[in-house]
Amino acid sequence: MTVVDEFVVRVARLVADEPSRPGDHHGVAGKLRRLCTAAGRTLSASGAGVSVLATGGMRGVAAVSEPAYEPLEELQFSLGEGPCLDAFTDRRPVLVPDLSDGAMSRWPGYASALHDKGVRAVFAFPLQIGAARLGALDVFRGEVGSLTPDEFRDALTFADIAVMTLLDGQARAVPGAAADGLDDEVVGQRAELFQAQGMVAVQLGISLADALARLRAYAYAEDRALGDVARDVVARRVSFDSGRP
Amino acid sequence: MTTVSAERLATLFVDVADTLVDDFDVVEFLQMLTRRVAGLFGTGEVGLMLADHRGRLAFMAASDESARLMELFQLQYGDGPCLDAFRTARPVTNVNLAAATAKWPEFAPRAAQAGFQSAHAFPLRLRKEVIGAMGVFGSATELDEADAHIVQSLADVAVIGLLQERAIHRGEVLTGQLQGALNSRIVIEQAKGIVAQARGVSPDAAFSLIRDYARRNNRRLSEVADTIVTNLPSLPHLGGH
Numbered sequence: 077m078t079v080v081d082e083f084v085v086r087v088a089r090l091v092a093d094e095p096s097r098p099g100d101h102h103g104v105a106g107k108l109r110r111l112c113t114a115a116g117r118t119l120s121a122s123g124a125g126v127s128v129l130a131t132g133g134m135r136g137v138a139a140v141s142e143p144a145y146e147p148l149e150e151l152q153f154s155l156g157e158g159p160c161l162d163a164f165t166d167r168r169p170v171l172v173p174d175l176s177d178g179a180m181s182r183w184p185g186y187a188s189a190l191h192d193k194g195v196r197a198v199f200a201f202p203l204q205i206g207a208a209r210l211g212a213l214d215v216f217r218g219e220v221g222s223l224t225p226d227e228f229r230d231a232l233t234f235a236d237i238a239v240m241t242l243l244d245g246q247a248r249a250v251p252g253a254a255a256d257g258l259d260d261e262v263v264g265q266r267a268e269l270f271q272a273q274g275m276v277a278v279q280l281g282i283s284l285a286d287a288l289a290r291l292r293a294y295a296y297a298e299d300r301a302l303g304d305v306a307r308d309v310v311a312r313r314v315s316f317d318s319g320r321p
Numbered sequence: 322m323t324t325v326s327a328e329r330l331a332t333l334f335v336d337v338a339d340t341l342v343d344d345f346d347v348v349e350f351l352q353m354l355t356r357r358v359a360g361l362f363g364t365g366e367v368g369l370m371l372a373d374h375r376g377r378l379a380f381m382a383a384s385d386e387s388a389r390l391m392e393l394f395q396l397q398y399g400d401g402p403c404l405d406a407f408r409t410a411r412p413v414t415n416v417n418l419a420a421a422t423a424k425w426p427e428f429a430p431r432a433a434q435a436g437f438q439s440a441h442a443f444p445l446r447l448r449k450e451v452i453g454a455m456g457v458f459g460s461a462t463e464l465d466e467a468d469a470h471i472v473q474s475l476a477d478v479a480v481i482g483l484l485q486e487r488a489i490h491r492g493e494v495l496t497g498q499l500q501g502a503l504n505s506r507i508v509i510e511q512a513k514g515i516v517a518q519a520r521g522v523s524p525d526a527a528f529s530l531i532r533d534y535a536r537r538n539n540r541r542l543s544e545v546a547d548t549i550v551t552n553l554p555s556l557p558h559l560g561g562h
Contacts, residue, residue, distance in 0.1 A: 129500065136503070205492030210499070239492070246495040252543075254502035263506040270507050271524045274514020274550070278560075284511055284550060310514070310524060 087233040090114040101139075103257025104245035108139035108238060115215065115234040116141040119227050122195065122218040125149035126203070126238055127160050128211040128262050136262030138211065144193075147301070149214060151189055154302035156292060158186040159200035160212040167209065169232075170200040173222040185296070196220045201235040203242065210242050272306035279317035290316060330471065333357055334478055347486060351382035354479050358457065358472060359384035365459035366437075368392035370403055371445070371483075372452055378407060381453070387435055391428075391458050398427030402442035403454035410451045412473055413442045414464050432458060441469070443476045447484055505543040512546035515553060519560025534558055 094110035101109065108126045116124040123145035128138040137149045152158030159170040162182075172179050175196055179187040190198060197217040203210040213235045223231060245255030253259065263270075269291075277287040291309070294316075295302040308314040336357060355367040366388035370378045378396060383389035395401030402413045402425070418440055421429040432440060437458040445453040455476050457464075464472070509531075516527035534556070535545045548556060 128503070205496065206489035208489075208493040208496035210496055242499065243492055243495045246499045247491075249498070249502070252502060252505075254499055254506070258499070258503065259506055262503055263510065267510045270510030271514035271517065274511040274516075275518040276514075277511075278515050278518035278553075310517075 083229065083233045084236065087114075087118075087230060088237055090118060091234075091237060099143075101257050101261060104241060104255040105139055105257035105261040107241050107245075109141070111234060111238055111241065112139050112141035112213075115213065115231070118230055118234070119199075119215050119223065120217065121215045123148070123216045125160075125214045125216075126211060127152070127214070128203075128242065128258065129164065129209070136266060138258060138261050145216065148190065148193060148195070148216065150303075152186055154292065154295065155183075155185040155189075157183045159183070159198050160214045163200035163202045163212040164209060167202050167204060169202070169228075170198075171223070172198045174220045176220075190216070194218055197222075199223060199231060201231055203235055203239045205239055205243070210239060213238055266303065266306075268310045269303060269306040272309035275309055276316050279315060333361075333475065347483065348382060350482070350486075351479075354475070355382050355384040355388070355455070358455065358475060359388075361472070362457065362459060365457050366391075367455060367457050368403070369445075369455045370396065370407075370453050372407070378404070378453065387437075388456070388458055390435065391432055391437070391440075391456060394431050395428055395456070398431075400425040401428035401432075401456070402440045403456040406442035406444045406456075407451055407454040410444045410446055410449075412444065412469055413440070414469050416440045439463070441472075443469075443473050445476050445480045445483075447477070447480050452480060452483065505546070508550055509543065509546045512549035515549055516559050519553065530559060 091107070091111045091114045094114045096106065096110065100106040112124040112126055116122070121141075123141045125140040125145050125148070126138045127149060128136060136153065137146060140146045140149055149160070152160050159172060163170045175187055175190060175198065179190075179198075195216045196219055199215040199217075201213045201215075203212055213231070215231060242255060242258075245258065249255045254262070272291060273284055273287045276282075276290055277284050280287065280290065282290070291305060292302060294314075295305045298305070305314065309316075336353065351369050351371075355369050359365055359367040366384050368383035368388035368391050369381050370392055371381045372378050380389065380392045380396060383392060391401075392403065395403050402416060406413050416424065416439060418429050418433045418438055421440070438461045439459045441457040441459075441464055443455045443457075444451050445455060455472075457472065509528075512531060513524040513527045516522070516530055517524045520527065520530065522530070531545055531549065532542060534540075535542045538545075545556075549559060553560060
């Protein structure tokens with residue numbers, strides 16, 4: 077009990093000591109950004125990100141250590157594959173110390189995107205308490221190699237503190253609302269994707285889930301970001317019922 | 322009870338620490354704890370009370386009916402060993418009930434009448450927090466320091482398990498709230514897209530239509546959005562046909 081507490085206290089201090097930045101979001105999202113940055117530094121990583129999920133399989137990026145990692149974290153959602161999703165689904169850490177070793181067949185789209193960005197190793201830790209699951213913490217490294225036992229323990233502790241941060245934020249939230257700052261981060265930033273999903277569902281007379289699959293397939297085939305395609309759909313520059321996509 | 326074997330004690334501690342099972346049930350767990358502790362004593366019975374979030378004690382479990390009555394007497398009449406252990410956060414041991422009428426005017430005579438000769442009680446505590454107390458009611462059983470230590474340790478281990486269970490339960494409730502809140506935002510965006518497409522308007526204009534419809538019909542926005550994504554045809558005003 078005491079030993080575990082010491083780790084939590086030490087890692088919590090690392091997060092608390094992390095200076096805020098001008099662009100930081102308020103509330104929980106800002107705290108998670110500092111956690112990602114502290115985790116990245118402590119774990120000798122090039123970047124880290126926290127993704128949170130809503131019911132119905134919708135996931136969203138809550139925070140990243142550096143803006144450059146936002147698209148990488150987001151891409152897992154666009155492609156529907158990646159270590160964060162696996163860690164969440166399997167309820168256990170996903171450790172890939174060498175991306176060139178089997179990851180290409182596991183996540184064909186995501187692994188090559190990581191490789192293009194200079195990521196050589198990736199580790200993902202589920203954010204969970206009991207049977208409840210909140211999301212995952214991703215740690216990206218520019219060099220091949222495993223986490224040391226100490227780093228592994230620290231990473232799990234960062235994940236625990238991310239859970240506490242989310243739950244404490246939710247405990248203070250207005251009834252019916254999400255923890256302060258998370259609404260905008262997780263949903264607001266991607267509002268157009270959800271709107272496009274609704275529009276495509278009506279255009280083709282299909283379910284929302286199928287509409288998302290069609291949007292993903294289109295983005296993949298055209299080699300474009302899912303968010304950009306969604307914006308075009310909402311602006312009616314792209315329509316799925318005119319025979320074009 | 323000083324004759325408990327190390328092996329038996331080890332099993333006991335494992336049982337008491339085992340709260341991380343899928344179908345964990347607090348009452349069953351405490352029931353098991355009282356029976357196990359009573360088993361240590363041969364001629365003793367054990368009862369347990371827990372405090373709610375306002376610090377009010379309530380009966381939780383007992384090894385038998387007589388111990389349940391002892392717990393209820395204390396709660397009803399406001400004195401007794403468990404209340405003392407709860408209040409002081411310290412164990413109360415080896416109180417001879419026949420000579421305890423000054424100490425517990427209500428509880429002592431009733432316990433003696435029920436056939437008990439001695440009483441002990443142990444706080445259920447974690448650091449500074451006391452969440453309840455466990456009473457041991459016996460015939461002339463004397464507890465030495467080692468015995469008292471074993472029982473207190475069992476109580477401490479049980480508390481860790483209980484608090485863990487409480488933390489997990491809170492986590493599950495809050496996770497559900499967070500996911501529900503995020504999800505209702507997502508559904509509203511999807512509903513905007515559906516109405517925008519069906520009515521040939523912008524998402525912003527679609528939102529106004531949805532909001533006005535919700536107000537006119539005295540329905541919650543998220544509820545209307547839910548209906549749009551699941552059953553648009555039932556809402557002809559919003560684009561259903």
